[in-house]
Amino acid sequence: MKFLHLVLANLGRHKRRTILTTASVALALFLFASLRTVVTTLDAAARFGSVRRLVSTNATGIVFPLPLSYANKLRGVPGVEAVSWANWFGGRYGDNKRFFAQFAVDPESYLEMYPEISLPEDQKQAFLRERSSAIIGRRLVEVFGWRLGQDVTIQGTIFPGDWTFTIRGIYTPTDAVINDDMLLFRHDYLEERLGRPGISGWYVIRIDDANHAAQIARTIDIQFRNSTAATKTGTEQAFNASFATMWGNVSLLMGTIGLAVVFAILLVTANAMMMSSRERTREVAVLKTIGFSDRTVFGLVMLEAAAIALTGALLGLGGAKYLYKATNFNGGGFLPGFDVTTDTLLLGATVALLLMLASGLVPAVRAARLPVVQALRRVE
Amino acid sequence: MALVEIREVDKTFQRGSERIEVFIGLTLDIAEGSFTALMGPSGSGKSTLLNLVAGLDRPTRGSVRVAGAEVSAMRPNQLAPWRARHIGFVFQQLNLLPVLTAYQNVELPLLLTRLSRKERDERIRLALGVVGLEDRMSHYPRQLSGGQEQRVAIARAIVADPTLVLLDEPTGQLDAKSSADVLQLLSRLNDEFKKTVIIVTHDAHAAEAARTVLHLDKGRLIERQGAAV
Amino acid sequence: MKIPLIYNARSVLQRPVSTAFTALGIGLVVAVFIGMLALANGFRAALARTGSNLNALVLRRGADSELSSGIDRATASILAASPHVASGADGRPLVSPEVYVLIPLSRRGADTGTVANVVVRGIGEAAWKVRANIAVVAGEPPHSGRAEVCVGRKMASTFPNTDVGQTLHFGGRDWTVVCQFTAGGSAFESEIWGENEQFMPVFRGEVFQSVSFRLKDPAAFDEAKRALESDQRLTVDVHLESTFYAEQSQVLGRILEILAFLITSIMAVGAIFGAVNTMYAAVATRAPEIAVLLTLGFHPRSVLLSFLVESALIALVGGVIGILLALPINGIVTSTTNWASFSEIAFSFRVTPGLLLAGLGFALVMGTLGGFFPAWRAARLPVVQALR
Numbered sequence: 001m002k003f004l005h006l007v008l009a010n011l012g013r014h015k016r017r018t019i020l021t022t023a024s025v026a027l028a029l030f031l032f033a034s035l036r037t038v039v040t041t042l043d044a045a046a047r048f049g050s051v052r053r054l055v056s057t058n059a060t061g062i063v064f065p066l067p068l069s070y071a072n073k074l075r076g077v078p079g080v081e082a083v084s085w086a087n088w089f090g091g092r093y094g095d096n097k098r099f100f101a102q103f104a105v106d107p108e109s110y111l112e113m114y115p116e117i118s119l120p121e122d123q124k125q126a127f128l129r130e131r132s133s134a135i136i137g138r139r140l141v142e143v144f145g146w147r148l149g150q151d152v153t154i155q156g157t158i159f160p161g162d163w164t165f166t167i168r169g170i171y172t173p174t175d176a177v178i179n180d181d182m183l184l185f186r187h188d189y190l191e192e193r194l195g196r197p198g199i200s201g202w203y204v205i206r207i208d209d210a211n212h213a214a215q216i217a218r219t220i221d222i223q224f225r226n227s228t229a230a231t232k233t234g235t236e237q238a239f240n241a242s243f244a245t246m247w248g249n250v251s252l253l254m255g256t257i258g259l260a261v262v263f264a265i266l267l268v269t270a271n272a273m274m275m276s277s278r279e280r281t282r283e284v285a286v287l288k289t290i291g292f293s294d295r296t297v298f299g300l301v302m303l304e305a306a307a308i309a310l311t312g313a314l315l316g317l318g319g320a321k322y323l324y325k326a327t328n329f330n331g332g333g334f335l336p337g338f339d340v341t342t343d344t345l346l347l348g349a350t351v352a353l354l355l356m357l358a359s360g361l362v363p364a365v366r367a368a369r370l371p372v373v374q375a376l377r378r379v380e
Numbered sequence: 381m382a383l384v385e386i387r388e389v390d391k392t393f394q395r396g397s398e399r400i401e402v403f404i405g406l407t408l409d410i411a412e413g414s415f416t417a418l419m420g421p422s423g424s425g426k427s428t429l430l431n432l433v434a435g436l437d438r439p440t441r442g443s444v445r446v447a448g449a450e451v452s453a454m455r456p457n458q459l460a461p462w463r464a465r466h467i468g469f470v471f472q473q474l475n476l477l478p479v480l481t482a483y484q485n486v487e488l489p490l491l492l493t494r495l496s497r498k499e500r501d502e503r504i505r506l507a508l509g510v511v512g513l514e515d516r517m518s519h520y521p522r523q524l525s526g527g528q529e530q531r532v533a534i535a536r537a538i539v540a541d542p543t544l545v546l547l548d549e550p551t552g553q554l555d556a557k558s559s560a561d562v563l564q565l566l567s568r569l570n571d572e573f574k575k576t577v578i579i580v581t582h583d584a585h586a587a588e589a590a591r592t593v594l595h596l597d598k599g600r601l602i603e604r605q606g607a608a609v
Numbered sequence: 610m611k612i613p614l615i616y617n618a619r620s621v622l623q624r625p626v627s628t629a630f631t632a633l634g635i636g637l638v639v640a641v642f643i644g645m646l647a648l649a650n651g652f653r654a655a656l657a658r659t660g661s662n663l664n665a666l667v668l669r670r671g672a673d674s675e676l677s678s679g680i681d682r683a684t685a686s687i688l689a690a691s692p693h694v695a696s697g698a699d700g701r702p703l704v705s706p707e708v709y710v711l712i713p714l715s716r717r718g719a720d721t722g723t724v725a726n727v728v729v730r731g732i733g734e735a736a737w738k739v740r741a742n743i744a745v746v747a748g749e750p751p752h753s754g755r756a757e758v759c760v761g762r763k764m765a766s767t768f769p770n771t772d773v774g775q776t777l778h779f780g781g782r783d784w785t786v787v788c789q790f791t792a793g794g795s796a797f798e799s800e801i802w803g804e805n806e807q808f809m810p811v812f813r814g815e816v817f818q819s820v821s822f823r824l825k826d827p828a829a830f831d832e833a834k835r836a837l838e839s840d841q842r843l844t845v846d847v848h849l850e851s852t853f854y855a856e857q858s859q860v861l862g863r864i865l866e867i868l869a870f871l872i873t874s875i876m877a878v879g880a881i882f883g884a885v886n887t888m889y890a891a892v893a894t895r896a897p898e899i900a901v902l903l904t905l906g907f908h909p910r911s912v913l914l915s916f917l918v919e920s921a922l923i924a925l926v927g928g929v930i931g932i933l934l935a936l937p938i939n940g941i942v943t944s945t946t947n948w949a950s951f952s953e954i955a956f957s958f959r960v961t962p963g964l965l966l967a968g969l970g971f972a973l974v975m976g977t978l979g980g981f982f983p984a985w986r987a988a989r990l991p992v993v994q995a996l997r
Contacts, residue, residue, distance in 0.1 A: 016889070017886050017889070017890075020882040020883075020885055020886055021882070021886065023878075023879075023882060024878075024879040024882045024883060027875050027876075027878055027879045028876075028879050030875070031872065031875050031876065035872075059781070060712065060779070060780045060781060060811070060812065061710060061711050061712045061713055061726070061779075061780075062711070062713065062726070063676060063710060063711045063726075063951070064710070064812065064813075090677065092673065099860075099948075155671060156671060157671055157672050157673045157674070157677040158672070158676075158677035160669065160670060160671040160672070160844075161671065230781060242713075242724055245725075246725070246726075246945070246946035246953075247945060247946065248943060248944055248945035248946070249943065253648075256644075257641055257645075257872060260637045260640065260641050260876075261637075261641075261876055263637060264633075264634045264637040264638060264876060264879060264880060265879055267630040267631070267633050267634040267637075267883065268630070268634055268879060268880070268882065268883035268886070270630060271626075271627055271630040271631060271634075271883060271886065271887060272883075272886050274626065274627065275627065275886065275887075275890045431993055434904070436904065436992050436993055437993050456909070457908070457909075460903070460906050460907065460908045460909065461906060461908070462906075463904065463905070463906040464905065464906025464907075465906070467904075467906070469904045469905070471900075471901070471904075474897035474898075474901070475901060476901075477616060477898050477901065477902075478623075478898075479615075479616060479619035479620050479622075479623060480613075480615070480616060480619070484613070484615070488902070488905055488907075489905050489906065491611050491612070491613065492611060492905070492906055492907065536905075
């Protein structure tokens with residue numbers, strides 16, 4: 001690329017302008033990538049779920065409980081390999097500024113159901129042994145400074161009173177989409193303290209063959225249709241998906257803002273290119289007099305636009321990717337697995353390309369078409 | 381005491397790694413009411429001299445006194461108001477602000493005074509009348525010829541009644557007829573209105589119009605013609 | 610300022626494309642700023658209007674939302690008999706014990722897989738009086754003893770089968786919609802209301818979730834709170850209704866606001882850079898003019914001010930563009946889940962004059978920041994060099 005030094009020289013003529021414009025592009029693409037990642041993260045959470053796990057909740061509503069007695073009945077349903085259950089605890093810790101999920105789970109079956117919740121064997125055994133123990137996600141160690149063996153006290157809201165647990169395990173999720181900041185304690189502890197009301201929140205069921213999911217779900221719902229609590233059973237993925245829509249039309253919001261951002265940056269870049277173009281008339285004329293073709297001159301201007309767009313893209317997109325990775329960002333617990341996907345990076349690169357075309361085209365065409373004699377006659 | 385007193389002035393410029401000495405020990409006087417032309421080849425320092433008198437530049441050594449004031453020693457924030465009061469300056473080109481009309485361009489120096497709108501209006505019309513362009517007062521610079529632009533610039537230079545009128549190559553870009561008009565105007569300013577005029581010029585005709593001619597070469601005064609102090 | 614404003618105004622018009630682009634860039638930032646804060650505003654307002662500061666809300670001690678609370682009939686009776694409760698025109702206490710549950714319903718046009726958790730609230734006769742901002746706008750209030758419900762207006766527009774005469778199905782039963790109500794734009798408009806006694810057997814049995822009552826003396830709320838919370842027969846927390854609901858909007862409201870500031874700050878830096886470029890180019894092109902002004906004797910600080918004003922002028926135009934872009938958003942209804950109560954709430958974007966003013970101010974700040982260094986350069990222009 002023998003003309004590269006020309007392009008670089010032109011860019012270097014107005015260093016400040018080049019730097020500011022490139023910085024603007026970088027910032028805009030950083031923002032674009034961040035906004036889009038919010039959408040992709042929520043999507044990923046919505047699509048997560050093993051194809052062999054079903055979730056069964058109270059048909060009246062998720063906030064209503066299911067009887068514990070269902071556990072055995074569920075195990076008896078053909079195609080069901082394993083059954084576990086959990087209950088949402090929803091307590092407050094400290095000043096309640098940092099939200100984290102708390103569940104009461106049936107310890108052995110739940111950990112077996114979710115191999116993605118991985119923790120050392122000795123910690124797992126301690127959890128299975130001790131009634132008032134709990135396991136925590138490893139992020140909570142950073143957030144609250146909790147340690148193994150420590151007692152933590154949570155204020156119950158749904159189940160009133162102070163609840164103290166001893167931390168016996170710290171788990172690491174094997175899939176980034178699973179929250180790494182949950183607190184899981186034992187369902188039998190909850191039961192005992194409430195005076196054995198015999199209820200749980202929802203059931204998680206592992207089936208033998210993913211193809212039978214719909215059939216098994218139907219069987220379960222029919223079985224309990226006329227019982228104390230009718231059930232609504234579906235795949236784990238459907239269950240997760242329903243939560244993702246709760247935010248409302250996030251993708252519309254992020255998309256609109258993203259559009260505004262890209263458009264604004266287009267204006268800044270086009271403006272900068274235009275200003276350079278106006279100042280450069282005489283030079284272009286000289287180049288042509290020397291013998292540079294119209295096409296070459298066109299290419300030079302486009303290259304300039306490309307240089308700005310490319311550098312900005314590298315800084316902005318790359319910056320976003322590494323920043324969120326390095327800080328292990330998860331949106332205060334609401335956006336687990338926040339990571340800029342390759343898709344987003346490619347989309348960002350496309351935006352940068354469009355930017356280059358939109359901002360460079362007019363000045364490039366103008367330079368290509370410039371009649372030499374006229375330009376040389378022009379007084380400064 | 382002369383209106384302008386230049387004493388033992390040195391002026392050196394640094395251009396990159398080169399040191400250029402424009403003046404060394406320059407001493408001269410310019411009398412009140414005089415019409416002086418500064419002439420000389422390129423690089424002789426005539427524009428620099430004009431800039432020193434106007435307080436636009438500072439000598440490396442020596443003193444520049446104008447109307448009794450030590451211009452070379454003034455602090456930057458004293459120079460602006462001093463210039464507004466005492467100096468009327470006309471450049472070779474690009475004198476006028478392109479987005480303002482002739483009237484508004486001439487008004488500019490008056491905005492630095494406390495005159496009322498009515499008082500300003502009187503003076504502007506007067507100044508434009510002196511240069512013969514009252515009928516063009518609502519025109520923009522691009523609607524005026526080169527000569528007309530210069531005359532408006534001169535109107536602006538005199539509207540606030542300054543002590544000195546300084547012009548740097550005022551006819552450099554003009555054709556013969558326009559040049560003649562401008563020079564005639566300057567003579568009138570000097571004769572009728574008793575203005576002290578200093579012009580820097582290449583133009584031999586301009587030299588004729590002036591009463592005193594100072595020749596500079598390589599930063600030294602080499603000849604003085606015309607009326608005595 | 611000594612240098613005439615007309616100079617700046619006309620100079621700005623001399624480079625229309627550059628000015629337009631810069632102004633538009635600033636305008637987009639202002640539009641996003643106003644839009645996002647209008648979203649946060651609307652959400653907060655909907656919740657703020659929900660509670661009245663004439664009413665108290667009683668929940669079980671420790672419960673942080675109506676959902677997690679439980680109050681039995683005995684407690685409700687004791688509360689009704691309290692001297693702190695105001696009485697209505699008919700002499701009966703203005704007390705409203707209420708059932709509060711969430712049910713899954715599919716939105717209009719959405720596939721049945723995605724549901725929203727809608728609030729179903731059980732009420733008694735007194736509820737319509739205790740809450741002064743409720744108005745039935747279609748049909749008649751539900752008759753006692755029948756499986757009838759009344760639907761909030763905002764909820765009606767988002768969910769199917771909510772017109773008067775239609776039937777909703779939840780809790781394993783069919784319910785006839787007999788009326789629609791408005792509630793001053795508050796969260797209640799996203800709810801389904803029906804008789805307590807109809808809901809209790811279907812959902813949680815003989816227990817209420819909350820008791821709201823009109824304070825006899827609103828100024829004496831603290832006293833009422835102390836008295837009831839220390840009453841040995843009760844285990845309750847007493848909240849001022851307005852404060853309680855306002856606090857429920859804190860988490861999400863704050864998230865939206867922080868998001869708004871973060872996003873617009875980053876955008877603003879880009880827009881400011883654009884303004885900087887434009888103004889530097891302007892100063893460079895107009896160097897001869899600046900030289901003239903300085904030579905005439907205008908003070909450098911007048912020149913500085915002049916260019917700052919010019920930059921601010923462009924920004925102001927941008928601000929107005931931003932306002933025009935954002936205004937149409939006002940009143941658009943959207944919905945989300947309020948995580949504090951886990952329930953669906955519909956609300957409208959709310960653009961206030963204060964917000965518009967803030968947007969303009971923001972634009973001015975951007976313009977001034979962007980114009981500062983170029984204006985500084987203009988003021989310090991070495992006249993002699995500029996003329997060479």
